[in-house]
Amino acid sequence: MIEVKNIYKKFGRKKVLNGVSFTAEKGKITCLIGVNGVGKTTILNAIMNLTPINHGEITMGDEKISDRSFEKITFIPDAITMIPSMTIAESMQFMQDFYDSWNQKRATELLGFFKLKETEQISDLSKGNTAKVNLLLGLALDVDFLLMDEPFSGIDIFSREQIADVFSSHLVEDRGVIITTHEINDIEHLIDKVILLDDGVVLKAFNAEDVRENEGKSVVDVMREVYQA
Amino acid sequence: MKINFNKRDPVYVQVVRHFKEEIATGILEPGQEIPSRRELAAKLKINPNTAQRAYKEMEEAGLIYTEGNLPSKITKDEAVLGAVREALILQAVDTFMTTIRPINVPLDEVVDLIKEKYTTETNGEGGGMGD
Numbered sequence: 001m002i003e004v005k006n007i008y009k010k011f012g013r014k015k016v017l018n019g020v021s022f023t024a025e026k027g028k029i030t031c032l033i034g035v036n037g038v039g040k041t042t043i044l045n046a047i048m049n050l051t052p053i054n055h056g057e058i059t060m061g062d063e064k065i066s067d068r069s070f071e072k073i074t075f076i077p078d079a080i081t082m083i084p085s086m087t088i089a090e091s092m093q094f095m096q097d098f099y100d101s102w103n104q105k106r107a108t109e110l111l112g113f114f115k116l117k118e119t120e121q122i123s124d125l126s127k128g129n130t131a132k133v134n135l136l137l138g139l140a141l142d143v144d145f146l147l148m149d150e151p152f153s154g155i156d157i158f159s160r161e162q163i164a165d166v167f168s169s170h171l172v173e174d175r176g177v178i179i180t181t182h183e184i185n186d187i188e189h190l191i192d193k194v195i196l197l198d199d200g201v202v203l204k205a206f207n208a209e210d211v212r213e214n215e216g217k218s219v220v221d222v223m224r225e226v227y228q229a
Numbered sequence: 230m231k232i233n234f235n236k237r238d239p240v241y242v243q244v245v246r247h248f249k250e251e252i253a254t255g256i257l258e259p260g261q262e263i264p265s266r267r268e269l270a271a272k273l274k275i276n277p278n279t280a281q282r283a284y285k286e287m288e289e290a291g292l293i294y295t296e297g298n299l300p301s302k303i304t305k306d307e308a309v310l311g312a313v314r315e316a317l318i319l320q321a322v323d324t325f326m327t328t329i330r331p332i333n334v335p336l337d338e339v340v341d342l343i344k345e346k347y348t349t350e351t352n353g354e355g356g357g358m359g360d
Contacts, residue, residue: 029276168270168277189240190276209239209279218236 001025002047002073002145002176007056009042009200016042018200019056026144026176029167029190033181033223034197040180044147047178048075060145071101076138078150080130084123088116088133095137107140110171114162128159135163139171146172148179152186160186167191188219196226203227230272240275244283248292252303252310253317259305263293 002024009017016039024030032040045051047058049065058065060072082091088111096102111118114132125133131151138146152160166172167190181187188208196204203226211217232247234240251257263269266284270277284301287293291309295301304310329339 028278165271165274168274170267170271188236189234189274189279192276192278209241209282212237212239213242216237220236 001061002178003059004043004047005057005059007043007046007058008054009039009046009051010054016200017046017053020197020200020202021056022195022202022205024145024176024178024193027174028192029172029177029179029187030193030195031179031181031184031187031191032195032197033184035182038197039200040197041149044075044149044178044180047147048073050075072143073145073147074138074141074143076134076146076148076151078131078134078153080122080125081134082122082137084121086122087118088120088122088136089118091122091133091137092118092140095140099141101142103140103142106142106171107136110136110139113166113169113171126156126159128155131155131159131163135166139166143175145176145178148177150180150182152181152183164190184219184223191219194219194222196223198227232273240279241282241286244269244273244275244279245286245290245292248283248287249313249317252292253314257303259303259310261303262300263303265300 004020004022004024006019006021007017008015008019020039020043022030032043034040042051046053047065047069049067049069060069082094086094092107096104096107114129114136116129116132116136120129122130122133135148135151138148151163155163164186167177167187179187179191191208194204194206194208195202204222206222208219211219211222215222230247230251232243234243248257248263257263264272266280267277269275269284270280273280284293288295288301291306292304292313293301294304
């Protein structure tokens with residue numbers, strides 16, 4: 001389990017996170033929702049120990065997040081991360097050389113799953129295929145947690161469907177996923193937990209099936225109540 | 230197998246309802262093997278935890294059973310199967326009632342209309358020729 005405990009973060013004088021707390025379990029999909037600039041990416045960076053937080057604590061299992069956390073958690077960004085002149089195959093090789101946790105069998109399966117051509121160059125990829133390559137490179141690592149930053153943002157509907165299919169497939173297996181998004185439609189049926197953020201705080205956290213079961217509300221109904229109150 | 234999910238009922242409830250419909254209509258037969266939880270999740274594009282929950286509910290209700298490590302199967306229990314069919318029929322009638330009641334049609338007229346509709350549609354299906 002990843003536990004984010006009362007974290008604060010300032011960039012200069014701008015307060016981005018003002019005491020954020022939530023948990024994300026293995027085998028569950030946790031979705032961080034909020035408009036752009038609400039600090040979602042900052043939270044993911046903090047979990048990866050890529051940005052120092054001003055206050056609070058993040059733990060995984062019994063340990064505090066550290067420089068070695070990348071061995072157990074992977075961050076899948078929403079932009080190109082590989083060198084543009086590389087092909088997909090070269091990017092995969094690069095990851096294999098760098099990470100002990102690289103799982104070549106799953107990587108090959110992911111190529112087929114996303115219908116990507118190994119020979120294609122990173123710089124030639126569409127936005128949708130860039131997102132799929134990023135997911136491939138992250139999902140191919142044998143880690144416990146996958147952090148996905150806006151995987152659906154700005155890409156075509158068919159790519160979005162393909163990416164959503166990852167969550168119902170065995171490719172995620174029993175790992176934990178934390179996903180940030182401001183577009184819930186693609187994954188409303190797929191997520192376990194929802195964390196609604198605004199102004200650097202958690203406004204509401206709930207299980208999607210629970211609000212349907214106990215209150216007869218959709219995730220979007222709850223969002224409307226919380227954000228338009 | 231495909232379900233058009235609504236957004237306000239729990240997904241697992243909708244999955245169970247779908248199975249009940251397929252059992253009552255004979256698409257799923259008694260003793261028939263059903264997909265694994267993983268397969269069902271991929272097929273219906275739902276969270277594997279939700280598929281697990283739906284199967285747990287169905288197992289507890291006696292709709293499906295699992296022997297050892299074998300794939301789960303649809304029950305052969307006549308009483309359970311009968312109850313599923315009956316519940317589905319009652320539910321359909323209830324839905325019909327809520328729409329027809331406010332119109333205040335005399336019962337005889339409704340019954341005649343149902344009879345007429347029912348025969349035409351059954352014939353239409355059986356003939357399979359269309360218009």
